[in-house]
Amino acid sequence: MAQAKRASTPKRAIPVLTHREVRPAGIVLVSGPEDYFAETAITRLRDVLRAESPDLEITEIEASGYAGGHLTTLVSPSLFFEPRLVIIRGVQQCTDALIADVVAYTKMPVEGATLVLRHGGGVRGKKLLDAVRGAKDVAVEIDCQKPKPSELVDVVVAEVRNAGRRIEPQAASLLVAAFNTDLAELIGAARQLLTVTSDTITDEHVDKYFGGRVETTGFKIADAALAGRVRDALALVRHGFSTGLHPVPIVSAVASKLRIMAKVQGLSGSDAQIASRAGASPWQVGQARRELRDWDDASLGRAITLVAETDHAVKGAGRDPQFAVERMLRCIALRDV
Template sequence: MSCRGGTLCCVPRASTSAPGARPAARGSTARVLGATEVHDVPPAPVVLLTGPEEHLADTALSSVLTRLRQETPDLERTDVAAAGYLAGQLATWTSPSLFDERAVVVVDGVEAAAEAFVTDVTAYLAAPSPSTVLVLRHRGGNRAKRVLDAARAAAQAVEVACQPLKREQEKVEFVLAAMRRARRRMDADAARALVHALGSDLGELAAACDQLCTDTDGTITEEDVRRYHGGRVEASGFDVADAAVEGHAGKALALVRHAAATGVAPVLVVAALASRLRTLARVAAVRRPADAARELGMAPWLVDRARRDLRHWSPEGLGEAILAVAEADAAVKGGGPDADYALERAVVAVAEARSR
């Protein structure tokens, strides 16, 4: 593979991933893509990758390169760091080839760009070359804002919002979308367990999805997730809460101690217990079950799981469990002499309150 201007080319990191398209900014002509669309980014004359989430940016870049190489197998690719740019280089990299073949120029670290780059690229973006795809990677901040504004105003520009997925439901949807692309089915509870096991690292979540698709058959269940990621799931406060709400006192105690051994703070486990019980109480209070998801603003799968749990809970038992967790919450926040003991006592109380 040859590169323009003698610049060293590099191979992009492999990736996977998915959810949440965002609207274009007011006054912007750029088409804005979200996390659900990073696997299908068109090779526009200008592709702007904004935000700190590296996995989404890597996936978007891989998508652009794949589509370009389908059209031009001998694609010329130039990689450059904006901070080390020298005046006039952009004109060399984007000048048409002898046969006007497609080329791609990937500029990393636009947020740290030298003034010479800002000047040259701003002028270039007023009339980008139709035979070159210019990919600009900007991780955030106010530096090089002129470049962002010019890129968003460029004709046929595409912006990919590479922002972290902060809400749990966004990450669950990310996992389920990865499974849909792989043409595999996965239980919502399994997706949630995987998110609890691996946290916010989208690259790790995507790799785990690939592993589960390779190592399992049929619908991927929560048990499959536990089999391959059990040690990490056990350190989750949400898993402690699940065991306690399901009435498994011994299992919940074992998980509490494992969580403590792996550095999970008692206050986080109490918060997970409180969240789980609060969901049960909110769903139980809805008079028309068919409207629960809309009325409560909750994902339908969360409502369905709460309904299944509520078959084994009486109002009195739920009230006892909520009081026990409230006492533990006060204790782990400094109101008691032994936070670990208070937490274990609350876990047992929740498990025993089930079916009362």
């Protein structure tokens, strides 16, 4: 018996961009579940079009209530031929009429009109999506996937860099520890720090403005473990897990502190002198030197290896990320590495 052929997935013939790369096109498909990225892209696009044409006509509708033929009305030129921006939201809940009209529109788009289709995910509207993704030279797609927990620090760093500023990795990790459940809140916190600081954002800034947001942070847990306070470290991490703290920032905090300890190990001079050589703040050098009293080169190397293994485990290689973090903290606090 001949084997049944599987339905092939049509290849995208259009550019796939990030929310920062959005640009005008006849059709702009904004796909994916992350609403913050989607709204950022739509706002940027609106601003670009309005800057080009202050008389831009903007219309927003919901896909769930769409009636056949309405798209033609929305994109049709007005009496004075003003450019038009039509935003259709909730395309994942669209009517059959919208699917038919958009499929037809991909073949004959209207000059001077920009059609934005916001699809949050799911299988509804697949025919529409396939038609748009095959509309070469007509459409672009803005991919708005939710970032993985392990990617949130990079998101914060990119947001600050986009503003022409810098944030220390420890500070970004601390901010993620405080706002790890809502991307819009996380980005909002980063932007707030940009307005109240004028130079590199440090963990001191984060602690000053958001220290009360989450009692348990990755760096507080790391401090307890490296100070040998095993009970405190385990109590803090379990409390953190119960309040939504993700394993990744905890491992990142421990790794960051161990890296500074490794740089400081064996160096002589004042904290300020060593800071410039180690690429750290004087207070970080002072803390690292105090923590190094219980470590030699061999045990510090094993601890760094353990943290690297734990990082691998919490980013998908292990079955139980929380157990892996607790094991790492216990071993470090007890110097059992």
